[in-house]
Amino acid sequence: MGSHPEVVILGAGLAGMTAAYHLRDRDVVVIESRDRVGGRTLSGEHDGYWYNSGAQFVWDARTVAQCRELGLDVLGGEGALSAVFLNGKLAIAPDANRLFMKMPVSWVEKARFALTITRLRRIASRTHGLDAELDARSLADVIGATSDITRDILEMATTSGTGLSTQEVSGAIGLGYAIHLFGGDVNSTLKAVRGGTQQISNAIAEAIDPERLMLECKVESVAASGGGVKVRYRRGEGKPEEVEASICISAMTADAVLETIPDLPEAKREALQSVLPY
Ligand SMILES: Cc1cc2nc3c(=O)[nH]c(=O)nc-3n(C[C@H](O)[C@H](O)[C@H](O)COP(=O)(O)OP(=O)(O)OC[C@H]3O[C@@H](n4cnc5c(N)ncnc54)[C@H](O)[C@@H]3O)c2cc1C
Numbered sequence: 498m499g500s501h502p503e504v505v506i507l508g509a510g511l512a513g514m515t516a517a518y519h520l521r522d523r524d525v526v527v528i529e530s531r532d533r534v535g536g537r538t539l540s541g542e543h544d545g546y547w548y549n550s551g552a553q554f555v556w557d558a559r560t561v562a563q564c565r566e567l568g569l570d571v572l573g574g575e576g577a578l579s580a581v582f583l584n585g586k587l588a589i590a591p592d593a594n595r596l597f598m599k600m601p602v603s604w605v606e607k608a609r610f611a612l613t614i615t616r617l618r619r620i621a622s623r624t625h626g627l628d629a630e631l632d633a634r635s636l637a638d639v640i641g642a643t644s645d646i647t648r649d650i651l652e653m654a655t656t657s658g659t660g661l662s663t664q665e666v667s668g669a670i671g672l673g674y675a676i677h678l679f680g681g682d683v684n685s686t687l688k689a690v691r692g693g694t695q696q697i698s699n700a701i702a703e704a705i706d707p708e709r710l711m712l713e714c715k716v717e718s719v720a721a722s723g724g725g726v727k728v729r730y731r732r733g734e735g736k737p738e739e740v741e742a743s744i745c746i747s748a749m750t751a752d753a754v755l756e757t758i759p760d761l762p763e764a765k766r767e768a769l770q771s772v773l774p775y
Contacts, residue, residue: 500526500740500741501740501741501742502524502525502526502709502740502742503523503524503525503742503743503744504520504523504524504525504526504742504743504744504745504746505525505526505527505528505726505728505740505742505744505745505746506520506525506526506527506528506745506746506748507527507528507716507719507728507745507746507747507748507749507753507757508527508528508529508536508747508748508749508750508753509527509528509529509531509534509535509536509698509702509710509712510534510535510536510537510538510698510748511535511536511537511538511552511694511697511698512536512748513527513529513536513746513748513749514527514534514535514697514698514701514702515563515697515701516746516748517701517705517709517710518563518567518701518704518705521704521705525705525709526709526710526711526740526742527705527709527710527711528711528714528716528728528730528740529710529711529712529713529714530713530714530715530716530753531712531713532712532713533712534695534698534699534701534702534710534712535551535694535695535697535698535699536551536698536750537551537552538551538552538693538694538695538697538698539551539693539695540692540693540694540695540696541693542692547691547692547693548693549693549694549695551660551694551695552694553658553689553694554658554687554688554689554694555571555687555688555689555690555694555697556687556688560697561688563697564690564697567697567700567701567704568700569690569691569692569696569697569700570690570691570692571688571689571690571691572688572689572690572691573688574687574688578590578591579591579592579593579596579678580596580678581596581600581650581653581654581678582653583600583601583602583646583649583650584601584602586601588600588601593678593679596678596679597610597611597679600650602646606644606646606647609643609644609646609647610644610646610647610650613640613643613644613647613651614676614679617639617640617672617675617676618676618679620639620672621672621673621676624669624672627669628668628669629669631667631668631669631672632667632668632669632670633667634667634668635663635664635665635666635667635668636655636663636664636666636667636668636670636671636672636675637662637663637664638668639668639671639672640663640675648663651663651675651676654674654675654676654677654678655671655674655675658674658675658677659671659674663675711730711732713732713733714730714731714732714738715730715731716728716729716730716749716753716757717729717730717731717737717757718757718758718759719745719747719757719758720758720760721760722741723741724743725741725742725743725744725745726741726742726743726744726745727739727740727741728740728741728742728745751769751770751772751773752773752774754769755769755770755773
């Protein structure tokens with residue numbers, strides 16, 4: 498027999514869990530295929546140190562405010578060291594200028610690097626919010642012609658921050674990561690959540706009624722039904738089950754949305770296809 502909540506949220510990543518938190522006073526259920534919440538925020542602990550395998554930083558004022566409301570400890574970058582690993586050597590320094598001086602490369606290379614960073618910082622300082630023109634280009638394209646060593650440093654900073662190469666990430670998203678070790682515009686605003694970014698979703702899971710969270714339930718199809726939506730899902734290897742709700746918020750990955758909602762408007766289908774694979 499199916500259930501009839503007012504709202505059904507699909508996916509318990511940061512987006513789905515944030516929606517669940519804001520709607521916690523309504524009749525809501527969250528359906529998630531994995532056995533955990535957090536999606537692409539996955540954090541762990543080893544030997545007394547915590548780490549993130551997915552998203553590391555938060556910076557949006559609303560996210561930071563939500564973390565504080567949930568009782569999480571939000572840490573700034575003050576006192577953090579910067580490092581680059583180049584030519585088999587690790588250079589560590591307390592700030593951008595001293596890191597630049599300690600980089601194990603020739604002065605000619607340093608001059609080339611400084612020219613590129615200055616150019617990229619100028620672009621970043623002119624950018625406010627998500628710049629559509631930069632977003633339509635890859636970060637590699639925005640970096641443009643530069644020396645191999647400069648490209649290696651920017652590649653390292655970008656990959657460690659975003660999990661993507663400069664070819665894969667857009668100029669709008671990647672630029673701040675590429676230059677953050679060297680005084681980029683996001684340098685003072687990047688924050689971390691103590692215990693890891695997954696703590697945001699874990700804290701929300703604790704704040705909402707556990708019966709509303711359906712883990713290990715894979716959504717198979719979503720279709721309009723009467724004035725609402727019918728969601729078909731499968732719990733583990735079990736038989737298909739259904740939830741009917743007035744409102745459905747889909748916060749699954751793009752591939753899952755394309756697979757489970759066949760009658761999406763064409764423009765939305767194209768937009769989702771354009772971000773695959775990710
Ligand atoms: C290595 C790495 C570093 C990153 N660094 C940062 C960073 O520093 N700062 C930042 O802001 N962002 C960062 N990001 C991006 C950030 O992690 C994502 O943008 C964000 O976590 C996406 O959240 P989401 O809820 O939209 O999607 P997801 O977290 O992907 O959640 C989607 C959920 O839907 C579930 N799902 C999928 N299919 C189904 C189905 N059929 N049925 C039910 N459930 C389903 C998935 O299991 C998942 O839990 C990083 C990402 C990576 C990979």
